[in-house]
Amino acid sequence: MITVNPDGKIMVRRCLVTLRPFRLFVLGIGFFSLCFLMTSLGGQFSARRPGDSPFTIRTEVMGGPESRGVLRKMSDLLELMVKRMDMLARLENSSELHRAAGEGRFALDRLPAGTGLMERIQAIAQNVSDIAVKVDQILRHSLLLHSKVSEGRRDQCEAPSDPKFPDCSGKVEWMRARWTSDPCYAFFGVDGTECSFLIYLSEVEWFCPPLPWRNQTATRRAPKPLPKVQAVFRSNLSHLLELMGSGKESLIFMKKRTKRFTAQWVLAAQRLAQKLGGVQRDQKQILVHIGFLTEESGDVFSPRVLKGGPLGEMVQWADILAALYVLGHGLRITVSLKELQSNLGVPPGRGNCPLTMPLPFDLIYTDYHGLQQMKQHMGLSFRKYRCRIRVIDTFGTEPAYNHEEYATLHGYRTNWGYWNLNPKQFMTMFPHTPDNSFMGFVSEELNETEKQLIKDGKASNMAVVYGKEASIWKGKEKFLSILNKYMEIHGTVYYESQRPPEVPAFVKNHGLLPQPEFQQLLRKAKLFIGFGFPYEGPAPLEAIANGCVFLQSRFSPPHSSLNHEFFRGKPTSREERWPRWVGVFSQHPYAENFIGKPHVWTVDYNNSEEFEAAIQAIMTTQVDPYLPYEYTCEGMLERIHAYIQHQDFCVDPAPAPPGARAPQSPFILAPNATHLEWARNTSLAPGAWPPVHSLRAWLAATGRACTDACLDHGLICEPSFFPFLNSQDAFQKLQVPCDGIESEMNHLYPAFAQPGQECFLQKEPLLFSCAGSSTKYRRLCPCRDFRKGQVALCQDCL
Ligand SMILES: *[C@@H]1O[C@H](CO)[C@@H](O)[C@H](O)[C@H]1NC(C)=O
Ligand SMILES: *[C@@H]1O[C@H](CO)[C@@H](O)[C@H](O)[C@H]1NC(C)=O
Ligand SMILES: *[C@@H]1O[C@H](CO)[C@@H](O)[C@H](O)[C@H]1NC(C)=O
Ligand SMILES: *[C@@H]1O[C@H](CO)[C@@H](O)[C@H](O)[C@H]1NC(C)=O
Ligand SMILES: *[C@@H]1O[C@H](CO)[C@@H](O)[C@H](O)[C@H]1NC(C)=O
Ligand SMILES: *[C@@H]1O[C@H](CO)[C@@H](O)[C@H](O)[C@H]1NC(C)=O
Numbered sequence: 001m002i003t004v005n006p007d008g009k010i011m012v013r014r015c016l017v018t019l020r021p022f023r024l025f026v027l028g029i030g031f032f033s034l035c036f037l038m039t040s041l042g043g044q045f046s047a048r049r050p051g052d053s054p055f056t057i058r059t060e061v062m063g064g065p066e067s068r069g070v071l072r073k074m075s076d077l078l079e080l081m082v083k084r085m086d087m088l089a090r091l092e093n094s095s096e097l098h099r100a101a102g103e104g105r106f107a108l109d110r111l112p113a114g115t116g117l118m119e120r121i122q123a124i125a126q127n128v129s130d131i132a133v134k135v136d137q138i139l140r141h142s143l144l145l146h147s148k149v150s151e152g153r154r155d156q157c158e159a160p161s162d163p164k165f166p167d168c169s170g171k172v173e174w175m176r177a178r179w180t181s182d183p184c185y186a187f188f189g190v191d192g193t194e195c196s197f198l199i200y201l202s203e204v205e206w207f208c209p210p211l212p213w214r215n216q217t218a219t220r221r222a223p224k225p226l227p228k229v230q231a232v233f234r235s236n237l238s239h240l241l242e243l244m245g246s247g248k249e250s251l252i253f254m255k256k257r258t259k260r261f262t263a264q265w266v267l268a269a270q271r272l273a274q275k276l277g278g279v280q281r282d283q284k285q286i287l288v289h290i291g292f293l294t295e296e297s298g299d300v301f302s303p304r305v306l307k308g309g310p311l312g313e314m315v316q317w318a319d320i321l322a323a324l325y326v327l328g329h330g331l332r333i334t335v336s337l338k339e340l341q342s343n344l345g346v347p348p349g350r351g352n353c354p355l356t357m358p359l360p361f362d363l364i365y366t367d368y369h370g371l372q373q374m375k376q377h378m379g380l381s382f383r384k385y386r387c388r389i390r391v392i393d394t395f396g397t398e399p400a401y402n403h404e405e406y407a408t409l410h411g412y413r414t415n416w417g418y419w420n421l422n423p424k425q426f427m428t429m430f431p432h433t434p435d436n437s438f439m440g441f442v443s444e445e446l447n448e449t450e451k452q453l454i455k456d457g458k459a460s461n462m463a464v465v466y467g468k469e470a471s472i473w474k475g476k477e478k479f480l481s482i483l484n485k486y487m488e489i490h491g492t493v494y495y496e497s498q499r500p501p502e503v504p505a506f507v508k509n510h511g512l513l514p515q516p517e518f519q520q521l522l523r524k525a526k527l528f529i530g531f532g533f534p535y536e537g538p539a540p541l542e543a544i545a546n547g548c549v550f551l552q553s554r555f556s557p558p559h560s561s562l563n564h565e566f567f568r569g570k571p572t573s574r575e576e577r578w579p580r581w582v583g584v585f586s587q588h589p590y591a592e593n594f595i596g597k598p599h600v601w602t603v604d605y606n607n608s609e610e611f612e613a614a615i616q617a618i619m620t621t622q623v624d625p626y627l628p629y630e631y632t633c634e635g636m637l638e639r640i641h642a643y644i645q646h647q648d649f650c651v652d653p654a655p656a657p658p659g660a661r662a663p664q665s666p667f668i669l670a671p672n673a674t675h676l677e678w679a680r681n682t683s684l685a686p687g688a689w690p691p692v693h694s695l696r697a698w699l700a701a702t703g704r705a706c707t708d709a710c711l712d713h714g715l716i717c718e719p720s721f722f723p724f725l726n727s728q729d730a731f732q733k734l735q736v737p738c739d740g741i742e743s744e745m746n747h748l749y750p751a752f753a754q755p756g757q758e759c760f761l762q763k764e765p766l767l768f769s770c771a772g773s774s775t776k777y778r779r780l781c782p783c784r785d786f787r788k789g790q791v792a793l794c795q796d797c798l
């Protein structure tokens with residue numbers, strides 16, 4: 001009876017998506033039940049052109065003339081509402097509204113001009129609601145008829161009590177009460193009958209056993225494995241620029257960047273191809289959904305591109321897109337919810353049903369906004385496919401903040417955390433923590449000729465201040481006047497017409513500069529100076545790559561979510577229990593700890609003498625332009641190549657669940673009895689990545705995090721090795737005197753507690769964490785080596 005043709009499906013989706021403010025408003029009075037009633041009566045929404053009302057109903061309705069008339073009336077009313085909403089939208093056209101609407105409630109109090117209209121619209125809504133009740137009655141009547149027709153089948157449609165499907169009967173009960181709550185159920189053929197519930201629950205979702213009398217071959221949608229194709233490096237990026245689309249300032253900015261780096265990418269691809277030789281690289285189908293650029297997330301960035309807003313995320317996304325494209329993968333890029341839905345195959349409705357087709361992508365790169373959108377629109381499919389998602393997450397997410405139950409129990413909940421992903425699925429801007437994957441971005445690499453030119457052209461008394469927003473300069477007069485004694489100070493602060501008052505008159509302010517001009521400025525300057533904000537942007541790397549010295553302030557006490565507004569709600573603790581190089585002890589921890597002197601000076605700005613001495617010293621220091629390998633195009637390509645070919649979070653991890661030990665231990669104690677190594681002759685875990693033979697395991701000192709403990713040995717903590725270590729045997733081999741052994745959920749485990757001589761194993765694989773320490777424990781830490789300038793990869797990782 002229910003025949004929603006593919007055309008109708010698309011139309012419903014359009015009506016839900018294009019009229020966002022409308023949809024949010026009408027939510028309260030049951031717009032979806034209307035949509036649903038109309039589809040289930042066989043009506044179709046059809047909008048031929050975007051400008052047309054989407055509510056013209058082609059009537060093919062079972063209830064006959066009566067319901068047809070009612071529906072036509074509804075359509076007229078809805079059309080009226082849409083027009084009114086349009087007027088309203090024009091009146092209120094402000095970002096405040098966007099924000100409020102994004103949170104799902106209408107900020108009436110902020111919109112005095114709109115209230116009259118709102119009341120009128122509410123009146124219409126009431127009328128529509130009344131009509132909906134009428135239609136509901138008609139619908140019930142027609143269902144009654146229908147159930148008589150299918151009576152013969154009823155006995156075949158009882159919820160089976162199959163122990164393999166324990167949730168089945170509960171789900172059927174839920175459907176009985178709530179199947180009208182989302183039109184998507186009707187889309188999949190649910191019509192209120194028991195049979196339709198069971199068919200849906202067994203064939204679309206997977207809570208019930210397949211019904212024996214259904215045509216199994218037709219329903220079993222065996223996901224076709226995508227054919228394996230060899231990826232080929234690409235050297236012409238013009239198609240990528242097309243794929244990126246246009247229209248937004250942010251996209252224009254990103255495309256400019258990609259264009260500017262084209263030659264570097266092409267050269268990097270050639271070098272990497274040579275390095276890899278003929279190694280097999282599978283081509284992946286990849287969806288890139290940039291959530292923070294969607295209207296639905298408020299897109300606060302695009303309007304600020306030309307006004308000194310933060311560009312770090314756009315820089316990174318532009319580079320990720322370029323890297324994926326140059327590596328030769330199949331790319332789809334979306335920057336709106338609508339495109340996302342159609343690429344994923346989201347059925348019409350409110351997003352509670354699974355996708356209409358197997359996911360056509362091997363990998364999805366997105367951000368927290370996009371993750372939220374996918375969760376809201378993929379129903380059960382989100383769980384099924386989340387292992388394919390990679391989340392670009394500037395500041396990273398520690399395991400303790402990622403695991404929902406644990407985060408809730410122990411006060412690690414944040415606005416961003418607890419997604420229960422593998423922590424390695426979060427990809428950061430800087431290598432903060434080995435618990436996440438380091439994604440990074442690129443900076444321009446110079447050849448020897450260019451480097452020499454820059455060194456010759458340096459003005460030793462020229463300083464450029466880091467930061468495009470005037471607020472950064474506030475209260476910095478003291479430092480600026482000291483600096484002004486020695487150097488000519490240049491700023492690149494955005495301004496409308498006059499010099500911003502925060503910027504002193506002796507500063508030469510260039511206004512916001514296009515990237516190439518900014519680079520020219522850096523090439524002449526001796527010093528690039530930061531005043532504490534922004535945190536960890538790309539600019540200091542660029543300055544250092546152009547031969548500047550970067551001077552920044554030490555934060556004491558260090559900034560973290562506990563004491564600093566900016567980090568509040570971000571899923572990292574970054575307190576003192578973080579190793580020195582990941583805590584926010586300075587404006588740019590990576591620059592301080594991975595680059596350091598002579599390129600980076602980190603001093604206490606509150607100590608005027610220290611500050612002044614640093615400036616004097618810098619003026620007489622010769623530095624070469626420097627760029628860490630991991631921030632070159634080649635470094636980034638190499639890293640992403642390795643991730644794509646080797647990281648697979650869809651296979652079950654945990655090769656050795658606690659307790660169940662393989663009879664033969666894969667470890668041996670190193671000759672001098674300080675740590676464990678992988679036995680050369682063992683054949684366990686052949687496919688593991690990073691390769692297990694790079695594993696070295698230590699028992700850390702009391703109160704030491706694994707990140708630190710590994711660094712002490714010139715190694716890096718590798719969380720994917722934790723499962724191998726999570727056993728009594730590992731403690732035994734290390735000759736740790738365990739009196740007892742227990743398995744619990746704790747992000748510090750496996751660990752040894754000295755007081756009770758007790759050994760603890762990790763019960764929850766998602767909680768394995770390099771970060772974190774406690775004075776109660778000596779942690780058992782898995783470490784590995786790393787490539788020089790490429791901390792994300794071990795020696796044999798390629
Ligand atoms: C909001 O106003 C701007 C300029 O004032 C205009 O370009 C834009 O189209 C308006 N948006 C709507 C939805 O009316
Ligand atoms: C709502 O319905 C009532 C009676 O059916 C009618 O008088 C009123 O004008 C309607 N309101 C609107 C805004 O259409
Ligand atoms: C089951 O469906 C398949 C594919 O649609 C069709 O080829 C086959 O004939 C059907 N079998 C029966 C028994 O209806
Ligand atoms: C890149 O491809 C486009 C068409 O796809 C072509 O017009 C252009 O000339 C190519 N550029 C180079 C450098 O080959
Ligand atoms: C260095 O780069 C410049 C500009 O990109 C180029 O003109 C020059 O040929 C390069 N020199 C060498 C030795 O590669
Ligand atoms: C300088 O000291 C003040 C208070 O004495 C403190 O609030 C500020 O954070 C310090 N600045 C730096 C860069 O340490």
Ligand SMILES: *[C@@H]1O[C@H](CO)[C@@H](O)[C@H](O)[C@H]1NC(C)=O
Nearest residue numbers: 670671672673674675677713
């Ligand atoms: C233990 O042996 C390793 C090599 O197997 C070596 O690097 C390390 O320095 C040694 N440690 C001590 C304390 O001798």
Ligand SMILES: *[C@@H]1O[C@H](CO)[C@@H](O)[C@H](O)[C@H]1NC(C)=O
Nearest residue numbers: 664667668679680681682683
């Ligand atoms: C591997 O080597 C260790 C000692 O080096 C030995 O005890 C063990 O039996 C060997 N295992 C196999 C499978 O050869």
